[in-house]
Amino acid sequence: MSSATPAPTRRVRRLPLTGVLRLGRPSDIWFKPALSAVASVAPPNLTLLALGRLDLAMYTMAGSLCALYAHNKPYAARARALVWVVLGMIGGLAVALVTDSLTTNAVVLVTVGAALAAVQKGLCDATRIGPPGNVVLTFISSASLFAPQALGQVPGHLTLAAVAGAWAWLVGMAPALVRPHGPERRATAHALNAAATYAATPGTDDTAHARARAAAAAAIHAAWQSLLATGARTAPRIALERLVVRAEVALAAPADADPERLRAWARDLRGRGPVPQADDAAVAELLGVDAELAAPARPLWTRLGPLTPLVLRTAIGCALAGYVSLALGVGRPYWALVTAASLYQANITLTWGRGVQRVVGNLAGVLVFAAVVPFAHAHPAALVLCCLAFNFGAEALIGRNYWLGSVCVTPMALLITEFARAQQPGELITERVVDTLVGALVGLAAAAVVTNRRATDRIEEALTGVEQARERAARLLAEPAPAPGTLESAHRALAAALVELRATVDAASGEWWQRALPQERVVFAERSGHRTLAATVRRRESHSWPAADRRTDGKTEGVRG
Numbered sequence: 001m002s003s004a005t006p007a008p009t010r011r012v013r014r015l016p017l018t019g020v021l022r023l024g025r026p027s028d029i030w031f032k033p034a035l036s037a038v039a040s041v042a043p044p045n046l047t048l049l050a051l052g053r054l055d056l057a058m059y060t061m062a063g064s065l066c067a068l069y070a071h072n073k074p075y076a077a078r079a080r081a082l083v084w085v086v087l088g089m090i091g092g093l094a095v096a097l098v099t100d101s102l103t104t105n106a107v108v109l110v111t112v113g114a115a116l117a118a119v120q121k122g123l124c125d126a127t128r129i130g131p132p133g134n135v136v137l138t139f140i141s142s143a144s145l146f147a148p149q150a151l152g153q154v155p156g157h158l159t160l161a162a163v164a165g166a167w168a169w170l171v172g173m174a175p176a177l178v179r180p181h182g183p184e185r186r187a188t189a190h191a192l193n194a195a196a197t198y199a200a201t202p203g204t205d206d207t208a209h210a211r212a213r214a215a216a217a218a219a220i221h222a223a224w225q226s227l228l229a230t231g232a233r234t235a236p237r238i239a240l241e242r243l244v245v246r247a248e249v250a251l252a253a254p255a256d257a258d259p260e261r262l263r264a265w266a267r268d269l270r271g272r273g274p275v276p277q278a279d280d281a282a283v284a285e286l287l288g289v290d291a292e293l294a295a296p297a298r299p300l301w302t303r304l305g306p307l308t309p310l311v312l313r314t315a316i317g318c319a320l321a322g323y324v325s326l327a328l329g330v331g332r333p334y335w336a337l338v339t340a341a342s343l344y345q346a347n348i349t350l351t352w353g354r355g356v357q358r359v360v361g362n363l364a365g366v367l368v369f370a371a372v373v374p375f376a377h378a379h380p381a382a383l384v385l386c387c388l389a390f391n392f393g394a395e396a397l398i399g400r401n402y403w404l405g406s407v408c409v410t411p412m413a414l415l416i417t418e419f420a421r422a423q424q425p426g427e428l429i430t431e432r433v434v435d436t437l438v439g440a441l442v443g444l445a446a447a448a449v450v451t452n453r454r455a456t457d458r459i460e461e462a463l464t465g466v467e468q469a470r471e472r473a474a475r476l477l478a479e480p481a482p483a484p485g486t487l488e489s490a491h492r493a494l495a496a497a498l499v500e501l502r503a504t505v506d507a508a509s510g511e512w513w514q515r516a517l518p519q520e521r522v523v524f525a526e527r528s529g530h531r532t533l534a535a536t537v538r539r540r541e542s543h544s545w546p547a548a549d550r551r552t553d554g555k556t557e558g559v560r561g
Contacts, residue, residue, distance in 0.1 A: 143334055386411075
């Protein structure tokens with residue numbers, strides 16, 4: 001939430017090259033998606049290997065790859081999310097297989113594939129399912145469109161996908177047996193660390209200070225979202241809520257915060273020990289949580305509207321990429337379609353960066369494929385083992401940078417085509433390179449043509465949301481004794497509105513052709529909003545916490561979680 005003087009907005013924005021390929025730090029749980037992928041894919045594939053039916057592996061892979069989703073969600077929310085992912089995967093697969101069984105017209109198949117990709121993009125972004133988003137769904141449905149199919153085979157193939165999907169659900173939920181509060185503990189630890197970083201950032205550097213404040217606000221909001229999705233308010237969860245409140249206090253009054261104390265709590269949350277007990281006496285700050293849990297969820301259709309430009313970009317870009325690939329005589333136009341589908345991010349600047357990463361990763365990946373294909377062709381078991389290794393590598397590395405993960409994704413995708421029958425490596429490599437370049441170039445062109453002219457309008461809507469939330473909080477602050485829980489709910493609503501405003505501004509700022517952004521209003525809204533947030537925290541703190549417990553509390557007792 002920037003407090004610095006805003007720079008004038010350019011109508012035409014340069015697309016950067018520097019930093020696009022830079023490697024980041026690995027995710028805290030990089031190994032979990034990687035191990036889940038192997039645990040989900042291995043049993044079905046090894047079973048098919050033993051039965052001599054590796055030609056059916058594409059259908060089991062459809063269900064198995066659902067295990068890649070929802071690793072950051074609490075287990076109660078993850079259970080629901082994975083059910084919808086499996087159903088979505090099977091639904092897309094069903095449309096693809098039925099279409100393929102009814103027609104062999106490549107133009108029709110590409111058109112259906114593009115329409116599916118657009119629907120998958122819209123639903124994944126609207127539901128905020130998280131990585132890997134629509135890409136895996138689109139890969140499976142697009143590839144299935146070009147797999148020879150008879151209508152009578154469709155039920156059996158869908159059954160294989162459903163069985164593998166049920167196994168993927170079990171794999172995704174298995175860690176709950178060992179660490180039932182793991183996701184929300186990680187989210188709370190991230191909020192504490194982000195608040196500590198903000199508290200330790202010198203106020204003399206306006207840009208760094210604003211960036212740290214925005215990161216802390218987003219992390220605290222994400223922690224609340226995680227806790228509100230966990231279901232029953234157990235003792236460990238209430239202890240985590242109190243820690244998030246402490247992060248909110250540090251965000252409101254960084255000069256009075258103890259960064260090392262916040263980091264120590266975060267370190268304690270990383271392990272399996274008890275949840276640190278930040279405050280045994282204060283409960284008033286949590287009274288608004290039950291009301292928020294009872295509030296109706298926001299309808300899905302209201303989140304789809306702002307995504308219309310992205311959905312259109314996906315539909316047009318994927319269709320055109322597939323048509324160009326067909327015109328060039330490439331035998332697998334779905335690779336171009338999937339490449340285009342993988343590019344589309346929140347704005348064209350991010351889409352451009354993803355395009356560069358995709359091309360670099362795929363070109364490096366085909367070289368890796370050329371090196372390992374002799375070994376993979378030696379025996380079907382070697383083929384399965386190679387796919388498992390690349391599956392692990394893709395999930396382990398993709399968090400560092402998308403291009404690095406693509407180095408493993410590309411040979412894995414090429415090897416999957418070998419399950420049905422061995423093919424000429426040179427032909428596969430050539431077609432993959434051509435489709436990658438076609439998909440990236442056509443996809444980027446479509447993103448440039450389908451401009452997001454409503455990006456500025458959405459900033460106006462987000463500003464209105466912040467102003468309304470701030471006014472509500474200010475009214476409650478003016479009351480001598482607001483109803484229990486109302487001030488806390490207003491605080492979290494204002495925090496969420498500020499996070500949404502910053503995300504909306506960042507997305508709009510990355511569009512290459514747009515109206516001037518209302519930067520002055522944004523800066524004013526963020527400043528006044530954070531002042532009101534700080535006032536609500538001070539009001540809550542003065543009424544809820546014993547004075548001796550605000551900074552000097554050294555309790556280490558905890559709640560087992």
